Amino acid sequence: MSIEEKLKVIPLGGLGEIGKNITAIEYKEEIIVIDCGAAFPDEEMYGVDLIIPDVTYLLNNKEKVKGIFITHGHEDHIGSLPYILKQINVPVYGSKLTLGIIEKKLKDSNLKFEYKLNVVAPGNIIKLENLAIEFIRTTHSIADSCAIAIHTPLGTILHTGDFKIDYTPIDGLFMDLQRISEIGKEGVLLLMADSTNAERGGHTISEKSIGETLNKIFSKADGRVIVATFASNIHRMQQIINSSIKHGRKVAFSGRSMESISEVARELGYLHIPDDFVIEVDEIAGMDNDKVTIVTTGSQGEPMAGLARIAFSTHKKIKVEPKDLFIISASPIPGNEKLISRVINQLFKKGADVIYEALEEVHVSGHAFREELKLMHRLVKPKYFIPIHGEYRHLKHHKDLAESLGMEENKIFILENGSVFEATKDNAKLCGKVKTGNILVDGLGVGDVGNIVLRDRRHLAQEGMVTIVVAIERESYTLISGPDVITRGFVYVKESEELIGKVKEVAKKELEYALENQIIEWYLLKSNMKRAVETLIYEKTKRRPTILPIIMEI
Amino acid sequence: MSIEEKLKVIPLGGLGEIGKNITAIEYKEEIIVIDCGAAFPDEEMYGVDLIIPDVTYLLNNKEKVKGIFITHGHEDHIGSLPYILKQINVPVYGSKLTLGIIEKKLKDSNLKFEYKLNVVAPGNIIKLENLAIEFIRTTHSIADSCAIAIHTPLGTILHTGDFKIDYTPIDGLFMDLQRISEIGKEGVLLLMADSTNAERGGHTISEKSIGETLNKIFSKADGRVIVATFASNIHRMQQIINSSIKHGRKVAFSGRSMESISEVARELGYLHIPDDFVIEVDEIAGMDNDKVTIVTTGSQGEPMAGLARIAFSTHKKIKVEPKDLFIISASPIPGNEKLISRVINQLFKKGADVIYEALEEVHVSGHAFREELKLMHRLVKPKYFIPIHGEYRHLKHHKDLAESLGMEENKIFILENGSVFEATKDNAKLCGKVKTGNILVDGLGVGDVGNIVLRDRRHLAQEGMVTIVVAIERESYTLISGPDVITRGFVYVKESEELIGKVKEVAKKELEYALENQIIEWYLLKSNMKRAVETLIYEKTKRRPTILPIIMEI
Structure with a gap:
């Protein structure tokens, strides 16, 4: 075996963070990419709509990239596809529902080129020159999710994707533990496994238990039932449908993603509802309230999504009515607690009833807890292990879990985005890093x-802005107009006339001094003026607004 | 009894929100105020440091206000005192520790007048002309907390303050359930009770259980132990001290509020630690790591507080060392989850171990759960009930709880801030509202x-700002300089030269058209220019920055 026989694993996103999952696996002249996710901005990333990974490494090795293999249809696994395919248009592989969701997404983004989507049935294998990629059925909070085994000349890599072990999945399609076990028995070089819930002890509850809770709740409801949940959770949707049918209710889907995903899922045979049980939102008005279920988006309290619009009366078609029963069938994603609470308060104020996680078991997690992770490790018995999908705390706890099962510490690698894991026949190590990072999407x-723009936005957000404008005659070097002061987000100007007056005074003094002393470098003049005004404002208010001096040369 | 014999209860803060608790109780020529709290801004209140209540009602009835009665020393019950006393300097009453904390706070705010603080021992009664105010010991997450009974000619009001029922409090001072029961037996007109945990079933766990967990953790630690908790939780601090002494560790207090409150609590005899077990942060370096405990602020992940500074290596005196064991002895307040997670990740990355609520029971709540609330209702058996301290959802669940115990719905009143509850001998009702609201504190x-300034800050935060400056000669009505375009927080200008060029073009075109057509109203000219630029930018970028057109007249 020559020295070149190396297998590289390079996560370009998803490590040290929740979201934006994407990993490159490279052997000789072939690179395959597992997942192509996006992340959502946190509240300090003002104005940012979406975060996608920096894939410079893939662009620099474009000719090697043979395909993108998707584990399941969640945004943090598919959200960057419209952006990345624009730069590297390689075939995309995934299960039927996954590709159905992707196709819809790509259509919506109006790509001006042909893309190649290849449906793979779980159990099937895609053979490249050296690599063979096998899809293995798993269970998760979206239907048709898969783990991916990459068979290489140096051994097999098993990438779990997101998973939980649900012994009673809604669609009856069990996770293929037998195949995973078989691969484990044959020998696995490297396990890459979901760490999201590595801190949570015990075992997740089956999605099926939600159905029982829903039935109990539905049986007591005598007005409309309005359920907010993730649009992608087809199984949850199915259970809401089942409870509705059982209790003689017809179902309306509201919200863009809810309408679009339910449509795709019905077309592809993943969501089952007789046609005469589906109604349009427009038809609700003509029906008895206790014959209606509405499934809507907005379970995270997002101000522009269905649920919040209904709560705050900005929804065009659905108004809260007294006997309405709302069910928020989701957990708050950290950071969203206040948004959700605002919606709950508002619904209660309007006289509706609201059921949420604090009160009833209306949500279960889609990510394996510790006992499930242990099963995965015991079945796979890998030579090496890389915990994936998680912040550092989750990766660290997953590492500790593997050690508690007897794995040696030096066989476990905690990677960062861009870290290069390199395995040879006999060895494995981390070898430097490739360029990676966050690319921010804001509007088009x-x-x-980037960081400077965000820093400016944060500064503007904290204390607003004070603009000082002066006009200076170039020739005579005299002040001919100003200083004028315009503020935004600083103080109520009417109540702060005195302060603004002082700002003008101080700016003028600096200016006159500079002009008299022939300080002809505008940038010097500006920075003097800025400093003087800053000092004044901080003294008077203990605030530091953005100061923007503008000089017009006439 | 004449028609004037009315008892009014007016919450000026703390209803429909968590924080800023303050209630006025009025009978004839006397008003007393229960608590005087502040609230902390949510993440959309850019740049705001603190929120205090609008007390216009008290100012308009200044001569009636006889005193402010404080239930306990938490910020949401005392935080507005420095601001409110400036406007209404009446005596403040509270238990010894409560007033100790208040005194420290007032000293720190450099008030330029004498204030009157009167220590009241639990069990004592302050008699005014018509009202008699009785302090009753409770248990809560701060020592020396009290409920307050207001005895009036129309009956007794019982205001619980914040409370939990802890049968084994650390200081051995039990909640005076007997007195509460006695008052209940005599007859209570109105109960006002803490609703914070009205959604949580069962009973809180005793603070004492934390001591056992801490002992277990301390017994395994072989480096330093660093505990982050709320500075005001004296009992928690005492238990950390007890575990430290037991395991031969000396204790350093770090962080401004931790140092100051531990000092007050020791002085007043609420915190017990032998002098030779207290060390200064400076002394840590010279000691064996397994002989040191550090108690620090920052349990909410606040970037400027002790814990985050230690984690991110910006703390001047404390650096993370490999065997350090951090304990975060607090629950995340909703909205702080991400900040805390960031700190946890960083500590793990630096090789320290971190224990937090998800892993071990290192925190208990200080607010009564449902079974405790039921006990309170059963003991007090009030004629009327107002749920207090909570968002609408909590007030609503507390109301439902009271009904489930047999109370009639029309005897329960959900109030908003400013609502006037009016009781006569035979009746009670809501009578309109008084002015109230949030006063925002930003720096000095x-x-x-206010809302406009905040709206501007939000807008600036989302998409930044584009300033367009032109100089126009007043006489000849001609453009003599500009348009210049300056942006902040919008885009990287270098990479967007083309866009900025187009902005200038469009602005110039609008301007020239206006000048040619003698549109001499500057505001019209400005708004035309603004609209044109807005349209252009939205088309090109799908963003809506703040556009600020400035015209200099020369």
Whole structure:
């Protein structure tokens, strides 16, 4: 075996963070990419709509990239596809539902080129020159999710994707533990496994238990039932449908993603509802309230999504009515607690009843808890292990879990985005890093908002802005107009006339001094003026607004 | 009894929100105020440091206000005192520790007048002309907390303050359930009770259980133990001290509020630690790591507080060392989850171990769960009930709880801030509202930041700002300089030269058209220019920055 026989694993996103999952696996002249996710901005990333991974490494090795293999249809696994395919248009592989969701997404983004989507049935294998990629059925909070085994000349890599072990899945399609076990028995070089819930002891509850809770709740409801949940959770949707049918209710889907995903899932045979049980939102008005279920988006309290619009009376078609029963069938994603609470308060104020996680078991997690992770490790018995999908705390706890099962510490690698894991026949180690990072999407702009722009936005947000404008005659070097002061987000100007007056005074003094002393470098003049005004404002208010001095040369 | 014999209860804060608790109780020529709290801004209140209540009602009835009675020393019950006393300097009554904390706070705010603080021992009664105010010991997550009974000619009001029922409090001072029971037996007109945990079933766990967990953790630690908790939780601090002494560790207090409250609590005899077990942070370096405990602020992940500074290596005196064991002895307040997670990740990355609520029972709640609330209702058996301290959802669940115990719905009143509850001998009802609201404190400014300023900050935060400056000659009505375009927080200008060029073009075109057509109203000219630029930018980028057109007249 020559020295070149190396297998590289390079996560370009999803490590040290929740979201934006994407990993490159490279052997000789072949690179395959597992998942192509996006992340959502946190509240300090003002104005940013979406975060996608920096895939410079793939662009630099474009000719090697043979395909993108998707484990399941969640945004943090598919959300960057419209952006990445624009740059590297390789075939995309995934299960039927996954590709159905992707196709819808790509259509919506109006790509001006042909893309190649290849449906793979779980159990099937895609053979490349050296690599063979096998899809293995798993269970998760979206239907048709898969783990991916990559068979290489140096051994097999098993990438779990997101998973939980649900012994009673809604669609009856069990996770293929037997195949995973078989691969484990044959020998696995490297396990890459979901760490999201590595801190949570015990075992997740089956999705099926939600159905029982829903039935109990539905049986007591005598007005409309309005359920907010993730649009992608087809199994949850199915259970809401089942409870509705059982209790003689017809179902309306409301919200863009809810309508679009339910449509795809019905077309592809993943969501089952007789046609005469589906109604349009427009038809609700004509029906008895206790014959209606509405499934809507907005379970995270997002101000522009269905649930919040209904709560705050900005929904065009659905108004809260007294006997309405709302069910929020989701957990708050950290950071969203206040948004959700605002919606709950508002619904209660309007006289509706609201059921949420704190009160009833209306949500279960889609990510394996510790006992499930242990089963995965025991079945796979890998030579090496890389915990994936998680912040550092989750990766660290997953590492500790593997050690508690007897794995040696030096066989476990905690990677960062961009870390290069390199395995040879006999050895494995981390070898430096490749370029990676966050590309921020704001409106149509991809990557034109970065740290400096965000820093400015944060500064503007904290204390607003004070603009000072003066006009200076170039020739005579005299002040001919100003200083004028315009503020935004600083103080109520009417109540702060005195302060603004002082700002003008101080700016004028600096200016006159500079002009008298022939300080002809505008940038010097500006920075003097800025400093003087800053000092004054901080003294008077203990605030530091953005100061923007503008000099017009006439 | 004449028609004037009315008892009014007016919450000026703390209803429909968590925080800023303050209630006025009025009978004839006397008003007493229960608590005087502040609230902390949510993440959309950019740049705001603190929220205090609008007390216009008290100012308008200044001569009636006889005193402020404080239930306990938490910020949401005392935080507005420095601001409110400036406007209404009446005596403040509270238990010894409560007033100790208040005194420290008032000293720190450099008030330029004498204030009157009167220590009241639990069990004592302050007699005014018509009202008699009785302090009753309770248990809560701060020592020396009290409920307050207001005895009036129309009956007794019992205001619980914040409470939990802890049968084994650390200081051995039990909640005076017997007195509460006695008052209940005599007859209570109105109960006002803490609703914070009205959604949580069962009973809180005793603070004492934390001591056992801490002992277990301490017995395994072989480096330093660093505990982050709320500075005001004296009992928690005492238990950390007890575990430290038991395991031969000396204790350093770090962080401004931790140092100051531990000092007050020791002085007043609420915190017990032998002098030779207290060390300064400076002394840590010279000691064996397994002989040191550090108690620090920052349990909410606040970037400027002790814990985050230690984690991110910006703490001047404490650096993370490999065997350090961190304990975060607090629950995340909703909205702080991400901040805390960031700190946890960082500590793990630095090789320390971290224990937090998800892993071990290192925190208990200080607010009564449902079974405790039921006990309170059963003991007090009030004629009327007002749930207090909570968002609408909590008030509503507390109301439902009271009904489930047999109370009639029309005897329960959910109030908003400013609602006037009016009781006569035979009746009770809501009678309109008084002025109330949030006064925002930003730096030294109190009330000079309001909705418009915040709206501007939000807008600036989302998409930044584009300033367009032109100079126009007044006489000849011609453009003599500009348009210049300056942006902040919008895009990287270098990479967007083309866009900025187009903005200038469009602005110039609008301007020239206006000048040619003698549109001499500057505001019209500005708004035309603004609209044209807005349209252009939205088309090109799908963003809506703040556009600020400035015209200099020369």
